[in-house]
Amino acid sequence: MRLSDTMSGQTIELEPLRPGHVGVYVCGVTPYSASHIGHAMSAIVYDVLVRYLRWPSNRAGGYEVRYVSNYTDVDDKLIDRGAELGVDPLVLANQNIEQWEREQEALGLLPPDVRPRVSTEIPAIIALIEQIIANGHAYATPAGNVYFRVQSKADYGKLSGRTIDQLRSGTRFEPGEDKEFALDFALWKAMKPGEPHWSSPWGEGRPGWHIECSAMSQRYLGDTFDIHGGGVDLVFPHHENEVAQSEAATGKPFARLWVHNGMVLRDGEKMSKSLGNFVTVEDALERWSPDAIRVFALSSQYRTPNNLTNEALDAAGRAVDRLATALEAKNTAERGAPSVDASEARARFIDALEDDLNTAQALAAMFDLARAINRGRDEGLDIGAAQHVLYELAWVLGLRLERESLAQAVDEAALAEVAARFGVTAGAGAEAVEGLLTRRAEARAARDFATGDAIRAALDRIGIEIKDTPQGAEWSVRG
RNA sequence: GGCCACGUAGCCAAGUGGCAAGGCAGAGGUCUGCAAAACCUCCAUCACCGGUUCGAAUCCGGUCGUGGCCUCCA
Numbered sequence: 426m427r428l429s430d431t432m433s434g435q436t437i438e439l440e441p442l443r444p445g446h447v448g449v450y451v452c453g454v455t456p457y458s459a460s461h462i463g464h465a466m467s468a469i470v471y472d473v474l475v476r477y478l479r480w481p482s483n484r485a486g487g488y489e490v491r492y493v494s495n496y497t498d499v500d501d502k503l504i505d506r507g508a509e510l511g512v513d514p515l516v517l518a519n520q521n522i523e524q525w526e527r528e529q530e531a532l533g534l535l536p537p538d539v540r541p542r543v544s545t546e547i548p549a550i551i552a553l554i555e556q557i558i559a560n561g562h563a564y565a566t567p568a569g570n571v572y573f574r575v576q577s578k579a580d581y582g583k584l585s586g587r588t589i590d591q592l593r594s595g596t597r598f599e600p601g602e603d604k605e606f607a608l609d610f611a612l613w614k615a616m617k618p619g620e621p622h623w624s625s626p627w628g629e630g631r632p633g634w635h636i637e638c639s640a641m642s643q644r645y646l647g648d649t650f651d652i653h654g655g656g657v658d659l660v661f662p663h664h665e666n667e668v669a670q671s672e673a674a675t676g677k678p679f680a681r682l683w684v685h686n687g688m689v690l691r692d693g694e695k696m697s698k699s700l701g702n703f704v705t706v707e708d709a710l711e712r713w714s715p716d717a718i719r720v721f722a723l724s725s726q727y728r729t730p731n732n733l734t735n736e737a738l739d740a741a742g743r744a745v746d747r748l749a750t751a752l753e754a755k756n757t758a759e760r761g762a763p764s765v766d767a768s769e770a771r772a773r774f775i776d777a778l779e780d781d782l783n784t785a786q787a788l789a790a791m792f793d794l795a796r797a798i799n800r801g802r803d804e805g806l807d808i809g810a811a812q813h814v815l816y817e818l819a820w821v822l823g824l825r826l827e828r829e830s831l832a833q834a835v836d837e838a839a840l841a842e843v844a845a846r847f848g849v850t851a852g853a854g855a856e857a858v859e860g861l862l863t864r865r866a867e868a869r870a871a872r873d874f875a876t877g878d879a880i881r882a883a884l885d886r887i888g889i890e891i892k893d894t895p896q897g898a899e900w901s902v903r904g
Numbered sequence: 905g906g907c908c909a910c911g912u913a914g915c916c917a918a919g920u921g922g923c924a925a926g927g928c929a930g931a932g933g934u935c936u937g938c939a940a941a942a943c944c945u946c947c948a949u950c951a952c953c954g955g956u957u958c959g960a961a962u963c964c965g966g967u968c969g970u971g972g973c974c975u976c977c978a
Contacts, residue, residue, distance in 0.1 A: 454978070467978035502976065585973075591906060592974070634976085656978030657909090663977090687909090688972065697977050724927070725917060730910080730971065737916055740928035747927080750941065773925095777918090785918050789926035799942050803935095874937060881939075892941055899941095 426477070426484065426779040428652070429728060431660060431683035432584050436781055439682065441488065441651050447478050448650035450642040450680070451494040452659055453540070456521035457502040461703035462718070462733055463656070463689040463696050464525070465532055469719055469823065470686045470727040470782070471654050472534045476821050477778050482771075484779050493645045494537040495638060496522055498544050499631050504620050514621055515544055528706040532715045533823045539645045543637040547623045550632045550640040553674055554612045554625075562673035566603040569615030569628035575608045578669050584683065585661035610666055612636045635666040642680075643671060653680030657687055657728070658695075687730040696733065704733060716749075716824050717742035723784035723822055744792075749826045751795035752815055753901065755894075758807035765801035767814035770794035774818050784822065791818050831855055831889075834902040839887045847880055858889060862898050865891075 429436045441447045451471045454464050471494070481487035498518035507514035522542075529536070543550070554571055557563040562577045575581050575589060582588050592608055611633030616622040622629045642650060648671070655664060664683065671679040688695045696703045709718055721741040725731050770790045777786035794815050801808045819826045828834070831854055840857055844850070849860035861880055868876040881891045888903045 452978075455976085461978090463978050465978090470978090500976090586907065587974075594906075594974090654978095657972065658977055660908095661973060662975090686978070688978075690971075693970070695972070695977085699976060720927085721916090728909085729917085732916080732971095734916085736928080740916065743929095744927050746941095754942085783918075785927095786925070789918070792926055796943085800944095803943060869937085872937080878938070885940090890940070893936070893939080894941090895935095 427781055428682055428684055429781050431664075431685050432680075434586075437682065439651070442647075442649060442681065445485075445489055447488045447490045447652065448646035449475060449478075449490060449492045449652045449654065450638070450646055450650060451492070451537070451653075452638060452655035452663065453494040453496050454525065455497040455500050455502060456518045456525060457500070457506045458521060458698060459705045459707055460521075460525045460528060461696060461698065461705050462709055463703065465528070465706050465709070465718060466689045466722045466731060467656050467686050468529065468534050469532065469722040471684075472823055473723065473784060473821070474652075474654070474684070474782055475535065476823060477782065480821050482817075483775065491539075491646060492535075492537045493539040493541070493642065495641050496540060496542045497634065497637060498522070498542045499621055499637075500543075500634060508619070518542075518544075525706075528710065531710055532706070532718065533825060535823075539641075541641045541645065543632060544621070546637060546641055546644070547632070549644050550636055551613075551623075551625050553640045553643065553670070554632075554636065556674040557612065557670060560673055560676075562669075563612055564605065565613075565627045568603050569613075569630055570603060570611060571613035571627055571633075572604050572609040573612055573666065573670060573673070574605065575610070575669070576606055578673060581669050582665065584665045584668050587661065587665075610635065610662065612670070635663055636670060638663070638667050639671040639674070639679075642667075643675070648675040648677045648679075650680060652682045652684055654684040654686070657685040658697075660685060686727045687725075690730050690732040693732060709738075713738045713742055714745065716745040716826065719822065719824055720745050720788065723788060726781070726783055726785055745824070745826070748791060748795050748815070748819065748824070749828065751798045752812055752819075752826050753828075754798060754802045754808060754812070755896070755899075756807065756809050756812070757802065757896065758805055758809075762805055762807045764807040764809075765797050765811035767794055767797070767811040770797065771814050771818065774821075778821070787818070787822065791815060791822075794818070828902045831858070831902060835888050840889075843880075843883045843887060846883070847876075858884070858900055862891070862900060866898065 426439050427436050428439055454460055475490050475492045477483055478488045478490045498515060503514040503518055507517045563571055563573050565571045589608060613625060613627055614630050614633055616629040622631055668679045690696060691702045717738055721738050770793050773790040774787045777783040777790060798808045798811050841853060844857040844861060847861060847864050849857060849864055852860055865877045865880040884891060890901050890903050892899045
């Protein structure tokens, strides 16, 4: 498949280092507070990338993928936030990671194969820093800090398209800094009172930001690996510094392909923790289904900024219903009836994802397939195989397209009350609904439409929808 | 100020040289006792100006507007 590569500025063909295998590293979150939709957006994009790479029906016949995504659980923000709350920063990080992992599961995100944390990777980080120092690209100071020597790398700035001169304007030395050069950045920070710290050749301290990703990607994917992903806001300085560090240590090329997703905007402005204009994943999941959130995230190409509005999420929810309805349609074809042909939609879906993971076009192919299924149902064609394809494509995008179960969606007591009101006393749950449908069918057969409509309205109020079809009434939980 | 994206229907959004995908909303119709769902039909000269070309939303130049990065950030 082709992917847009930030380093070269080109869309280039993925050619894995080891045929059939792809290594993917994605920068995860700094868990100092609850995750927001921007994190979900990013995670969904890479989740779909990994699902597609693994899918046996992709053009390459499916890759074996090793997917690594980290948690930066040692960081200035965590330390500050921990101090504010009076909680150990690592405990705070752990709480937020646990919440985020529950949310990831709810969003249908496949767990990465490795989820390393800074706090458990200290030896690898120290070893990497030692290597960089030995190669002359970093230096330790008397205070116990270690800095990367930016000017020792002639190609510094190559990822973000900047030069040291450009970057230098606008930066200045902070008072008390012991760097050689203003753009040099910390690989290791000497301990300050009250902060988490580990022993190192340079004294007690902790890793700087950036070095953890170099250490973890190297440890779990090797010196050179296939794809490195993250939000576009990480291009500079985080990813720029990662390349510089890693290549300074190994002398080999780092990531072969840099993939960056666009930001989620809120009211036209970047949604971020620091701006405080974010919608948390927790809040979003209360109002919208995981599928709706996914369709929202995937309805634009991943590099395009995505403006979050309630209307857009609501619309995505209705779009999901459309797909789910096609998947639920009853196959009424008679034996030997011709089948709905799904091959064109399937091919378009694959073409779209092969071309820089164009999920918007992939979704369009799915909607066209849904329409073909519905039409085929009306025309008495066999829709079974086409529905199977739709389900398969939905899996690649991580969509479940399943209604909630009756027990999840409907209050038991409310259902029992409705059943009692219309004289249905036997059974609960689905049995009660079936009883009510029978009662309604009797009423309608007697042309007592008032009772029939009252039953329908009562069920609708508690979240159960009735559709009258030529084969009788069908019910479903409202999406 | 520097670097980089983007500006397509009421809303979201694909398309990067050859009659403008898809979703939501809206209008009309079919089906239905009525609904719902579904199906059918309709709904855009692609920010503006100039240029290249037989032909431009797509390429080039300019104008205006929006966003991102340059400091922590998915």
